[in-house]
Each structure stands twice: as C-alpha cells, then as structure tokens.
Amino acid sequence: MEKAKISGMQLFTLMMLFEFGTAFLLPVAIEAKQDAWLSIMFGMIGGFLLFLVYYQLYRYYPDLLLVEFTQKIMGKWIGRFLSFLYIFYFANLAARVIRDFGDMLLTFAYPDTPLFIVNALLMFVVIYTVSKGVEVLARSSQILFILMYLFAISGFILIVCSGLINFANLKPVLEEGIWLPLKVALTQDIYFPFGETVVFLMILPYVKNASKGIGLSAIGLTGINLMITMLINVSVLGVSLTARSQFPLLSTVQSIQVADFLERLDVFFMLTAVIGGFIRISVFFYAIVIGTASLFQIKPSLKLSYLLGFVILMYSLSVANNYEELIKEGIKILPFYLDIPFQVIIPLLLLTVAFFKNKNTVKKARSTI
Incomplete structure (x- = not known):
C-alpha cells in the first residue's frame, strides 16, 4: 500500500462517479420495458446488501487490501490464486469500459479515427493519473463530480423545457407483474453497476474514518440518478426506441430543441460520458x-x-469484435460467469471463513485472560 489517505467525501464522489460512469450511457434494465426504473430500484437494494458484505470484510481487515486479506483468510496459495483472479476480473472490466467509450466516441464524434488511437489517448490519461496515487484520483473526483452534476441538471432542465416528456410512455406500470423487473434486477442490475463496488475493497484501507453510510449513500444516489435517467429516456423515446438505441440518453439529448435555436447539445452528453468513463477506468x-x-x-x-x-x-x-457483441456478452455472459462468482460467491465465502476465524481468535483471547 502507498502511504496515502482520502476523506469520506472523496470516497463518496469516487464511488458515485464510478457507478454512474457507464450505466447512464446504456439502456439499463430495458428488458423490463417501462418498468425499467423499478428494476433498477430492486438492483439498488441488492447493491446495498452486497456492499454490507464488502464493508464487513473491510471491518475485519481494515488495514489490508482485497488481495492481501484473501491470503490471510484462505491461506497463502489459495489466497494468492483468488487475488490473481480478482486482478484479472478488474482487468476484464477495465478493458470493456475502455472499449465502450472508444466505440461511443468513434460512432458520434471521430468516425474516421482508428479505435487504437482513441483508446490509447484515454488510457494515457488514466495511466498518468493512477501513477500519481489514490489521493490525486480522489481529488479529481471531487472536481469532476461538481462539473458532472452541473451538466446533468442543465440537461434535465432543457429536456423539461423542450416539452419532450410524455408520461403516457411509462404506462401501464407492472404490465407483466412484479416478476419481470425483479428477474431483470436479479440477472443484471445488481451486478452492473452496483456489485462492481467490490473493487473498492482495494481503496477502503486508504479512507480516513470510513463508514458504511458513505458507501450506501453513494449507491443510493446512483440508483436514484439511474432511475431518473431511464424514466426520462422511456418517457421521451418510448420503450421500443430506447431498447433499439445504442446510447438512449444521447438520442434524448439530441431531441432537445428550445426556442428554435438551442439544440444539438451532444457536447453535454459527451463531456459527462468522458468524465464518468475516466473515473471508472481509473478506479x-x-x-x-x-x-x-x-x-x-x-x-x-x-x-x-x-x-x-x-x-x-x-x-x-x-475483447469483442464489435459493439453489439460487447453489449451481448455484458448482458448474457458476464453476469453468470464472472459477476456472480466475484461479486457474490467469493465475498460470501471469504466473509464466512473470516467470521469463524475471528470468532475463534476472540475465544482464544478470552480463555487466555
């Protein structure tokens, strides 16, 4: 570990931008149709439960990183193997996020630029920031958090003023019952983006006076923002167009037209996307x-x-031949083969073993006394 400390507020902004970074770009939970917002809410509740598991692991070993306390809990060889798998898991997610943003920038801003150049420029900035340490990354998140919210609030006001919102697109609520949004939450939304906060077990030891309230607040705010985003997308575009669009929020922003002169506000979307992507990849x-x-x-x-x-x-x-394949893998394959093991099964296994190990340690200490 480097000798660095970050504040609780810095952790909050870092977590919030990390979770929101890619999720607002995509049609999250659109398989639940007009009840996508409800599916996100269920996913957020699941995210709360997962974070409590991660936080309890941190409480058992507050001075150790994830790759360190796995060895403490499971022994040297099994622990090192699990640590290596986690590094590979984070590398897979980082590569997928870079590809997401590379494809987006090529599609809407730089169609004649090679993908390698776009990804390399983004990666270079990430490398430079990370090489400066976690404190620089955390301070950057505070500044970018304010900037991102200014863009978000401005965009929301303009969408409302342009009269694009049609609440009829959100009806009927629970057309296919409660099971559909619950199913989508259990198979998708819990793991992306909420369950990915498992990566913060590599950052929590640097936080001064870390509390579970900080993480739960960040997850809650992210969930609320994603629900609002999907409500706006569906109410403006409708379920069918939202599902077909690669980046539905961009399509919504492109529809803004106020007073016949304020239009083509894609720059708001692009800047917000770059901010979220930068923080997400950097973490x-x-x-x-x-x-x-x-x-x-x-x-x-x-x-x-x-x-x-x-x-x-x-x-x-x-990582994928094209953007469609990337999204398909992220929805159909990644949750079952990577997300569930690394976000749910292994942390629960580590917590169970750590619980009994610490319980036995306490008993031995009492018997000695």
Whole structure:
C-alpha cells in the first residue's frame, strides 16, 4: 500500500462517479420495458446488501487490501490464486469500459479515427493519473463530480423545457407483474453497476474514518440518478426506441430543441460520458496496479503502470469484435460467469471463513485472560 489517505467525501464522489460512469450511457434494465426504473430500484437494494458484505470484510481487515486479506483468510496459495483472479476480473472490466467509450466516441464524434488511437489517448490519461496515487484520483473526483452534476441538471432542465416528456410512455406500470423487473434486477442490475463496488475493497484501507453510510449513500444516489435517467429516456423515446438505441440518453439529448435555436447539445452528453468513463477506468486500473504490486511484492512505479496500461489497451481492442457483441456478452455472459462468482460467491465465502476465524481468535483471547 502507498502511504496515502482520502476523506469520506472523496470516497463518496469516487464511488458515485464510478457507478454512474457507464450505466447512464446504456439502456439499463430495458428488458423490463417501462418498468425499467423499478428494476433498477430492486438492483439498488441488492447493491446495498452486497456492499454490507464488502464493508464487513473491510471491518475485519481494515488495514489490508482485497488481495492481501484473501491470503490471510484462505491461506497463502489459495489466497494468492483468488487475488490473481480478482486482478484479472478488474482487468476484464477495465478493458470493456475502455472499449465502450472508444466505440461511443468513434460512432458520434471521430468516425474516421482508428479505435487504437482513441483508446490509447484515454488510457494515457488514466495511466498518468493512477501513477500519481489514490489521493490525486480522489481529488479529481471531487472536481469532476461538481462539473458532472452541473451538466446533468442543465440537461434535465432543457429536456423539461423542450416539452419532450410524455408520461403516457411509462404506462401501464407492472404490465407483466412484479416478476419481470425483479428477474431483470436479479440477472443484471445488481451486478452492473452496483456489485462492481467490490473493487473498492482495494481503496477502503486508504479512507480516513470510513463508514458504511458513505458507501450506501453513494449507491443510493446512483440508483436514484439511474432511475431518473431511464424514466426520462422511456418517457421521451418510448420503450421500443430506447431498447433499439445504442446510447438512449444521447438520442434524448439530441431531441432537445428550445426556442428554435438551442439544440444539438451532444457536447453535454459527451463531456459527462468522458468524465464518468475516466473515473471508472481509473478506479479499475488503480486496483490492477496496486494489486499486482502487492501480489508480486514489487514497488508500484510509472513503469509498472505503463506496462499494465499497454496490456489493458491491447485487451480492450480484442475483447469483442464489435459493439453489439460487447453489449451481448455484458448482458448474457458476464453476469453468470464472472459477476456472480466475484461479486457474490467469493465475498460470501471469504466473509464466512473470516467470521469463524475471528470468532475463534476472540475465544482464544478470552480463555487466555
């Protein structure tokens, strides 16, 4: 671990931007149709429960990173193996996020630019930030949080003023019953974006006076923002167009026209997307760098950051053949083969073993006294 400390407010802004970073771009929970907002709410509740598991693990080992306390709990060899798998998991997610934003920028801003150039420029900024340490990343999140909310509030006001919202598109509520939004939440929304807060087990040891209220507040605000975003998308575009759109919020923003002169506000969307993507990739990449350094007992350095950054960059180019395949894998494959094991099963296993280990330690201490 580096010798650094961040505040609770910095953790809050970092978590909030991390979770919101990619989720607001995509048609989250649209399989629940006009009840997508309800599915997100169920996912948020599941996210609360998962974070409580992560926080309890942190409470047992407040001075250790995820890749360190897995070895403490499961033993050296099994623990190191699980730690390596977590680093690979974070690398996979980082590469997918970079590819998400690379494809988005190519589609709507730089159609003639090679994907490698766009991804490399974004990765270079991430490498530079992460090499400066977690304190710089946390301070950046505070500034970008304010900027992002200014864009979000401005966009919301303009959408309302343009008269695009049609609440009839949100009816009927629970057309297919409560099961459909619950099913979508259990298979998708819990894991993306809420369950991905497992990566913050690599950051919590740096927080001064960390409390579970900070994490729960960040998850709650993210959930509310995503519900509002999907309510706006569906009410403006309708269920069918929202489901077909690659980036429904961009389509909504492109529809804004106020007083016959205020239009084409894509820049609001693009800036917000770049801010969220930058924080999201940086958190994953920081976990990869500090986890690799801890696991292999080497000092974090700029050279290590560049080496791992190049690996992630190359992986992002090969992670999928096209954007449609990337999204399909993220919805149909990733939750079952990666998200559930790394966000639910392994943390619960670690917590169970840690509980009995700490219980036995307490008993031994009492018997000694």
